[in-house]
Amino acid sequence: MTFPAANRTPAAEPAPEAAALPPAATTEALTAWAAEAAGGRLADCAQISGGNRCRSWAVDVETADGRQPLYLRYAPPRPPSGEPYTVRREAQVYRALDGTDVPAPRLLAEHDRHEAILTERAPGRADYRRIGPDAEKTSVAKDFVAALARLHALPGDRLAGPDVAPAGDMRACVARELEIWRGMYAETDRRDPLAELALGWLEDRLPETSGAPVFVHGDAGPGNFLFQDGRMTALLDWELAHAGDPMEDLAWYSMRSVMEPTPDFAGRLRDYAAAGGAPLDLSRILYHRVFVTTRVVIIRHRNVTGEPGASILSRALNRRLLAGALAEASGLELTPPPWIEAPDTPQTAFHDGVIDDLRARIAGRVEDAEAVSAAKNAARVLKYLREVDRLGPVVEARKRAALAALLGDAPEAVSAGEAELLALHATGRVRFAQALPYFAAAAAWDAQLAALASGGMARRGFPDLPPDLPPDLPNVL
Numbered sequence: 001m002t003f004p005a006a007n008r009t010p011a012a013e014p015a016p017e018a019a020a021l022p023p024a025a026t027t028e029a030l031t032a033w034a035a036e037a038a039g040g041r042l043a044d045c046a047q048i049s050g051g052n053r054c055r056s057w058a059v060d061v062e063t064a065d066g067r068q069p070l071y072l073r074y075a076p077p078r079p080p081s082g083e084p085y086t087v088r089r090e091a092q093v094y095r096a097l098d099g100t101d102v103p104a105p106r107l108l109a110e111h112d113r114h115e116a117i118l119t120e121r122a123p124g125r126a127d128y129r130r131i132g133p134d135a136e137k138t139s140v141a142k143d144f145v146a147a148l149a150r151l152h153a154l155p156g157d158r159l160a161g162p163d164v165a166p167a168g169d170m171r172a173c174v175a176r177e178l179e180i181w182r183g184m185y186a187e188t189d190r191r192d193p194l195a196e197l198a199l200g201w202l203e204d205r206l207p208e209t210s211g212a213p214v215f216v217h218g219d220a221g222p223g224n225f226l227f228q229d230g231r232m233t234a235l236l237d238w239e240l241a242h243a244g245d246p247m248e249d250l251a252w253y254s255m256r257s258v259m260e261p262t263p264d265f266a267g268r269l270r271d272y273a274a275a276g277g278a279p280l281d282l283s284r285i286l287y288h289r290v291f292v293t294t295r296v297v298i299i300r301h302r303n304v305t306g307e308p309g310a311s312i313l314s315r316a317l318n319r320r321l322l323a324g325a326l327a328e329a330s331g332l333e334l335t336p337p338p339w340i341e342a343p344d345t346p347q348t349a350f351h352d353g354v355i356d357d358l359r360a361r362i363a364g365r366v367e368d369a370e371a372v373s374a375a376k377n378a379a380r381v382l383k384y385l386r387e388v389d390r391l392g393p394v395v396e397a398r399k400r401a402a403l404a405a406l407l408g409d410a411p412e413a414v415s416a417g418e419a420e421l422l423a424l425h426a427t428g429r430v431r432f433a434q435a436l437p438y439f440a441a442a443a444a445w446d447a448q449l450a451a452l453a454s455g456g457m458a459r460r461g462f463p464d465l466p467p468d469l470p471p472d473l474p475n476v477l
Contacts (some may be wrong), residue, residue, distance in 0.1 A: 157241025
């Protein structure tokens with residue numbers, strides 16, 4: 001499988017120089033704009049997230065009607081990209097939600113020059129995993145699925161604007177999203193064989209449904225809603241919203257519940273259906289489990305943002321989830337490879353000493369939250385490097401041996417062997433049911449390299465779906 005020619009710079013021609021980006025807006029200029037847009041004066045401002053992609057602030061503005069809690073979101077200038085998910089597009093999503101019964105913050109203003117928007121700031125917190133009693137987690141989750149049902153009652157063509165593609169039927173919407181994400185993958189001009197295998201599988205198995213699309217959140221689940229006093233207060237993070245298949249949001253919910261588990265996930269899907277949501281369709285949920293994890297794998301492959309430690313955890317987890325999602329959606333039973341046992345190396349004690357210093361002598365003795373976060377991130381990276389030093393040669397040898405069993409000869413490098421395996425699969429000489437077990441094993445071995453850094457996430461999988469949904473899986477054997 002090769003990259004589309006339109007997404008590559010020909011090797012014989014030098015790449016054009018990137019145009020200079022306009023200067024980023026300052027915090028002072030953005031908060032002054034927010035206060036003016038809200039019709040008052042700035043009373044308080046605290047940055048609540050930051051990075052290469054978007055920055056956000058909790059802004060309080062004093063107005064004639066009292067102190068207004070607001071949310072300011074800004075994307076700094078970045079090079080041109082095939083990715084359509086911008087803050088300006090997100091403003092169109094908020095406009096489409098205005099006047100509906102979907103619990104979402106209201107858009108108050110959009111900057112005329114910068115990629116910045118100002119919305120209401122809903123009450124509550126987002127750390128669902130920190131809720132103690134299961135009963136409270138369940139009540140919040142029930143509110144969440146009821147909100148999804150209300151969202152999915154909105155027709156997909158309600159979401160329209162200059163930066164949003166027209167709806168079409170549901171299958172066309174899924175195909176368009178797939179084209180977008182293939183383009184986002186291709187513009188990296190770096191190969192990821194597992195992502196390519198998944199993209200090909202998704203293209204070959206587009207859901208056969210011509211139903212009308214609905215308004216889809218595009219990243220639904222724990223972490224992207226607020227809650228307070230046992231009730232959900234608002235759905236957040238609408239940047240990936242689009243017209244599409246409601247089963248996609250249930251797949252996102254499933255994926256995000258790996259990180260922040262929902263009690264009785266299958267029961268919550270039944271609650272969704274009882275609240276007036278779309279009829280549950282197992283084959284489409286399983287299809288979209290593949291698609292949503294492919295998206296996250298591509299995001300990590302693009303490496304747009306993220307702390308290195310978090311990226312290591314996300315990459316290992318989501319590649320393992322993707323291989324498992326492909327197997328389940330294809331009706332394949334995979335046997336996980338045995339856990340690798342290997343002795344310590346001369347560097348293991350060195351790594352352990354530095355990790356302990358970061359945990360006890362730095363993170364345990366400072367009060368600055370940013371410094372503690374940086375120390376924990378560095379510790380995750382060192383835990384990963386410790387295992388790469390200890391287990392890396394064994395993982396490399398096992399991958400080459402597994403590839404040799406499929407190709408006939410051991411490849412000079414794993415990357416070359418994986419490329420050859422994909423080429424043989426593309427021509428039909430290696431079946432999907434032969435190729436996937438290799439990629440699943442490789443993902444499991446890579447996950448073991450990150451297991452020490454991942455903690456309890458190292459062995460988590462998707463939550464169970466309702467067992468009474470009838471299977472309708474493709475024959476790939």
